[in-house]
Amino acid sequence: MEELIKIYLPAIFIIAPIYAVIVRILFKKSFLAKLGYTLIVLIIVSTLTTITVEKLHLPKIIGIVLRVTYLILTLVYLRTEIKILRELTHNIGKIADLNLNISINPKHTKRKDEFGDLARSLSKMQSQFTQMLSSLQNSSQELSNTSDTLSSISQEVANSASEQASSTEEVSVSLEQILASVKSNAENAQTAKTITTQTSEDVEKNKEVIFKALESIKEINKKIIHISDIAGKTEILSINAGIEAARAGESGKGFAVVAKEIRKLSDDIQTLTVKINNMVKENLTISRLAINKLEMIIIGVAQSAELISNIAVASREQENTIQQINNAVLQLSTATNQNASSAEEMATSAEELQALAQSLNELIHQFKLH
Amino acid sequence: MVDKTKYYKAKLKEPDFLRIARFIEKNYGIRLPLTKIIMVQNRLYKRLVATDITSFEEYVKFVFSPAGKLELEAMVDEITTNKTEFFREKAHFEYLDKKFFHSAPRDKVFKIWSAGCSTGEEAYSLAITAEKHRIKYSIVATDLSVKSLEVAKKGLYPQMALTHVPGEIISKFFEKKYIDEKIFYQVKNLLKNHIKFYKLNLKSSSFNVPFDLDIIFLRNVLIYFSMETQSQVLAHVIEHLSPGGLLFIGFSETIYKRDLPLKRLGPSIYKKI
Numbered sequence: 001m002e003e004l005i006k007i008y009l010p011a012i013f014i015i016a017p018i019y020a021v022i023v024r025i026l027f028k029k030s031f032l033a034k035l036g037y038t039l040i041v042l043i044i045v046s047t048l049t050t051i052t053v054e055k056l057h058l059p060k061i062i063g064i065v066l067r068v069t070y071l072i073l074t075l076v077y078l079r080t081e082i083k084i085l086r087e088l089t090h091n092i093g094k095i096a097d098l099n100l101n102i103s104i105n106p107k108h109t110k111r112k113d114e115f116g117d118l119a120r121s122l123s124k125m126q127s128q129f130t131q132m133l134s135s136l137q138n139s140s141q142e143l144s145n146t147s148d149t150l151s152s153i154s155q156e157v158a159n160s161a162s163e164q165a166s167s168t169e170e171v172s173v174s175l176e177q178i179l180a181s182v183k184s185n186a187e188n189a190q191t192a193k194t195i196t197t198q199t200s201e202d203v204e205k206n207k208e209v210i211f212k213a214l215e216s217i218k219e220i221n222k223k224i225i226h227i228s229d230i231a232g233k234t235e236i237l238s239i240n241a242g243i244e245a246a247r248a249g250e251s252g253k254g255f256a257v258v259a260k261e262i263r264k265l266s267d268d269i270q271t272l273t274v275k276i277n278n279m280v281k282e283n284l285t286i287s288r289l290a291i292n293k294l295e296m297i298i299i300g301v302a303q304s305a306e307l308i309s310n311i312a313v314a315s316r317e318q319e320n321t322i323q324q325i326n327n328a329v330l331q332l333s334t335a336t337n338q339n340a341s342s343a344e345e346m347a348t349s350a351e352e353l354q355a356l357a358q359s360l361n362e363l364i365h366q367f368k369l370h
Numbered sequence: 371m372v373d374k375t376k377y378y379k380a381k382l383k384e385p386d387f388l389r390i391a392r393f394i395e396k397n398y399g400i401r402l403p404l405t406k407i408i409m410v411q412n413r414l415y416k417r418l419v420a421t422d423i424t425s426f427e428e429y430v431k432f433v434f435s436p437a438g439k440l441e442l443e444a445m446v447d448e449i450t451t452n453k454t455e456f457f458r459e460k461a462h463f464e465y466l467d468k469k470f471f472h473s474a475p476r477d478k479v480f481k482i483w484s485a486g487c488s489t490g491e492e493a494y495s496l497a498i499t500a501e502k503h504r505i506k507y508s509i510v511a512t513d514l515s516v517k518s519l520e521v522a523k524k525g526l527y528p529q530m531a532l533t534h535v536p537g538e539i540i541s542k543f544f545e546k547k548y549i550d551e552k553i554f555y556q557v558k559n560l561l562k563n564h565i566k567f568y569k570l571n572l573k574s575s576s577f578n579v580p581f582d583l584d585i586i587f588l589r590n591v592l593i594y595f596s597m598e599t600q601s602q603v604l605a606h607v608i609e610h611l612s613p614g615g616l617l618f619i620g621f622s623e624t625i626y627k628r629d630l631p632l633k634r635l636g637p638s639i640y641k642k643i
Binding site: 169170172173174176177180181182183184185187188191323326327330331333334337338340341342344345 | 374375377378379405408409411412415451452453590592593594597620621622623624626
């Protein structure tokens with residue numbers, strides 16, 4: 001036994017440091033190094049206990065009890081060392097359940113072994129994820145809000161575009177009606193122009209008729225002067241006949257009566273011719289007046305014909321212009337209709353986007369951060 | 371969600387337009403010169419959307435095929451529909467109000483025809499004018515467009531349509547309604563009970579209208595017809611007017627035909643002799 005001690009003790013005290021160095025080299029700061037050290041300490045203590053029990057001649061049972069105690073102490077030590085692992089696993093489990101609200105004992109993160117690394121990584125993961133998810137939550141909330149706004153704006157745009165479309169359509173229909181009216185006006189003006197032209201020609205013909213009448217009256221005038229002349233000569237003849245009848249005496253008495261009657265007749269004729277002459281003159285004045293009036297009518301009719309013609313041309317022009325305006329309005333209406341349907345589509349897309357943002361938001365909110 | 375923009379890219383080409391124009395003029399008397407091509411194109415976009423056809427070539431083919439019979443009616447509706455308003459061309463209603471109904475007998479039932487009534491505003495305006503004088507009356511109101519007649523029968527108008535109608539008339543003959551937070555006015559049965567709305571083509575050979583009418587409103591209808599059709603329709607229409615009855619035509623319309631038994635009473639107002 002003595003010999004055994006002699007060999008064992010030095011061997012242990014030489015081997016133990018070498019073992020410690022090897023463990024240190026092999027496992028560095030790993031938990032396994034702790035295990036290694038614990039193992040050698042257990043062996044040393046156990047050996048020393050054996051030696052002590054032998055030397056002091058103590059009952060064997062004390063050695064066994066001491067050894068069991070060492071073993072239990074070792075196990076208790078290892079259990080406390082391993083406890084961190086349970087804590088960390090528990091936290092990882094929480095994260096797996098999307099709960100980032102975990103607390104890691106700062107004591108653990110200060111450890112230098114793998115468990116320390118694990119605790120630090122977990123802690124880092126927690127803080128990084130929390131930060132990232134928090135900003136993701138904010139962004140998705142913003143996205144949801146923005147798509148909300150977008151949806152209502154595009155709905156508004158769609159509504160006003162469709163209102164605009166129906167308004168332009170109404171404008172176009174009204175223009176179409178105006179167009180029909182203007183066309184009708186143009187046609188009316190055209191007809192009026194034809195009628196006035198006809199009237200103008202008729203009046204012109206009328207003027208010629210009156211001119212002819214005027215000529216006839218002038219002719220009548222000449223003839224009456226001639227008659228008056230004849231009457232004058234007849235009078236002289238009747239005077240002469242009277243003288244001759246007086247000279248004939250009793251036998252000429254009857255003739256004198258005839259001559260006197262003839263003179264009276266020629267007198268009457270002369271009075272009549274004067275009257276007719278006056279009438280003719282009056283007639284001439286009236287006819288000239290009529291011609292003047294007719295000429296004024298001709299000018300008036302010609303002017304109205306011209307005006308109506310202008311109206312006809314202007315109405316046609318108006319018709320063309322309104323047609324062009326209406327075409328432009330119709331194109332506008334097409335464009336507005338296109339816009340309306342695009343806006344409607346946009347509104348639908350915005351609604352889809354809104355739904356997506358909502359579900360994204362819900363997904364992200366499944367993570368418990370605080 | 372249907373992408374509607376694709377329909378609005380379609381273009382109506384001349385041969386297809388001419389086919390439609392010939393059909394409309396032949397059957398309904400309405401002239402559609404080539405200048406109306408854009409108007410027709412624009413009005414038919416709605417039909418492209420409704421039928422889910424993306425080109426006018428295909429649409430025209432479909433509409434004139436046996437399968438397109440219903441669509442043909444919708445197409446005619448779209449092309450021939452025109453806007454109207456309450457108390458449009460006011461002078462005519464003033465004439466009835468101040469000169470005609472004013473001294474009219476209270477026991478006689480006045481028979482009135484609103485020819486080309488569109489969405490019914492003219493017929494209701496006539497009814498309101500008659501009601502004002504407690505005149506007994508019955509109105510027939512006809513139009514070519516089934517769609518317009520549906521609106522007319524419903525008698526539901528947006529607030530905008532009654533902008534120029536006096537408040538006391540609105541409160542007496544209309545009921546205010548809110549639909550989708552917008553204000554509408556519903557014509558009361560008090561007027562509706564006197565009016566019959568139905569489809570009638572003025573180009574057809576016989577009209578389902580009484581022959582002893584007292585008043586005919588044929589306003590802003592003739593302007594869409596050719597001169598020849600105008601004369602035919604006019605002669606045909608006044609056959610339904612009893613002697614002494616009144617004919618009202620649009621302000622820009624003229625009666626060219628001189629041999630009609632009509633005496634002019636005022637601007638676009640005629641009396642049958």
